[in-house]
Amino acid sequence: MTQPIHVLIVDDIRNNITALEASLARPDVSVLKAESGPAALELLLKHEVALAILDVNMPGMDGFELAELMRGSPRTARVPIIFLTATAQDTGRTFRGYEAGAVDFLYKPFDSRILNSKVDVFIQIERQKQQLAAQLSTVQQLLDANEMLMAVLGHDLRTPLSAVIASAEYLSRFVQDENVANIGTRIKSSGMRMVRMVDQLLNLARLRGGRVTLQPRPVELMTLARNIVDEYEARVGKGRIFIFRDGDTLLQGDGDLLSQVFSNLIGNALQHGRDGSAIQVRLDGSAADELVICVQNAGEIPADVLPTIFAPFRSGRSQQESGGLGLGLYITHEIALMHGGSVKARSTNDAGTTFEVTLPRAPRPRVGRTEPAQPFRLS
Structure with missing residues (x-):
């Protein structure tokens, strides 16, 4: 059921209210009815109004004063106002009405068909606002349910x-039968792949639900990079990943999220780079005002994949080959x-292949939503 749309009529003459x-x-x-400015303000405190039709000449608080009070309140500042007056047409009064925030100024006697046409526009706008609010509520509920899931x-x-x-670790390490040990190794590899998928899905749900917030603090990127490299070297062995630093690598940022950037980029290089090739982290x-992270590996990304490399559920290989859902680079882009x-x-x-992340020394507010960055090519 849609909510009724409220239109406020303010006039000190009851017959005029009845006719309107x-x-x-x-x-x-x-239709909400008020015979004075204070009575109209009381109604505005109780109801959301799509349009206010105000008489200009009222004792005590006139229509201009009421409009100025409405514009001064955040609750009613955006309520459209149409002024009605029975006085002779006066350009000065008309301009004063528009300065007070009116969207229109009509002189009596007016054509009711013209007034109705104007009112219909604001009713349609309010109905669209209600529909958008309902859709937004539904989307938020779906996001909440998705994140909970x-x-x-x-x-x-x-x-x-x-x-x-x-x-699987026990089978691969302590069982003497080579076939069983190989099966244990495969089970462990598949299990680790499932863990990575779960982590990526959780991160995606949090990012798209707007539940990930920055917690900036002083962060030394060299320390973060070294820690992530140590973790990967424990799996793939030493001597394959190299770190190079130039200048001051201290910034204000979210250390946990930036660690994930290093983990995603290095993991991507290991997964998609040429087998056994070196990986450089620069x-x-x-x-003075920004830092650049570059992760480079041997191997080329196919030309048809590069334009969508930062899109979710996209990667340079199949999911079976990549060991994930193709979300790592998308999450890196969002962070x-x-x-x-x-x-x-x-x-x-x-x-x-080189991935280059540019970060300001201090986080800058994100305005609106930006599409995934387009790739750039060597000249």
Whole structure:
């Protein structure tokens, strides 16, 4: 059921109110009536009004004064106002009405058809606002339900996955039968892949639900990079990932989110880079107001994949090959935007693939939504 749309009529002459009420009668319109400015203000405190039709000449508080009070209140500042007056046409009074916030100024006697046409416009606008509000509420409920589902999924899956991975680890390390050990290794690999998928889905739900907020603090990017590299070296061995620093790499940012940027980019390089090739992580802090993170690996991204590399559920390989859902680069893009930065990708057969994240020294507010960054190519 749609809510009735309220139209406020303010006039000190009751017969005028009755005539206007009859003219505006519609099934979905509720007419609020007031015979003075103070009475109108009381109604405005109780009801959301789509349009106010004010008489100019009223004892005590006239229509201009009432309009100025309405414009001074956040609750009623955006209520459209149409002035009605029985006095002779006066350009000065007309301009004063518009200065007071009127959207129209009519002189009596007026053509009721013209007034009704004007009122219909504001009724349609209010109805559209109600529909948009209902749609927004529905979308928010869906987002909340989606986030709850992801949270339950993540919580309920982690416990059995931990048992599966631990059991697979035991089989691969302590069972003498080589076939069984190989099966354990495959089970462990698949279990770790499922863990990464769960993590990516949880991060996606939080990002799209607007539940991830920055918690800026002093962050040393070199320390973050070193920690993530140490974690990966424990899995793939030392001597493959190299870190280079130039200048001051201290900034104000969310350390947890920026750690995820390093983890996503290095993990992507390991997954999609040429087998056994070196990975370079370069931190450029030579500029006064920004820092640049570059992660480079051998191997080329296909030309048809590069334009959509930061889109969700996209990657350079199939999900089976990538070990995830193709969300890592999308999440990296969103985290960079949250800090007021950007991320780009370039890839050629000779130079390999480089992801470049530019971050300001201090987070800049994110205004609106930005589409994923377009790739750039070497000249």
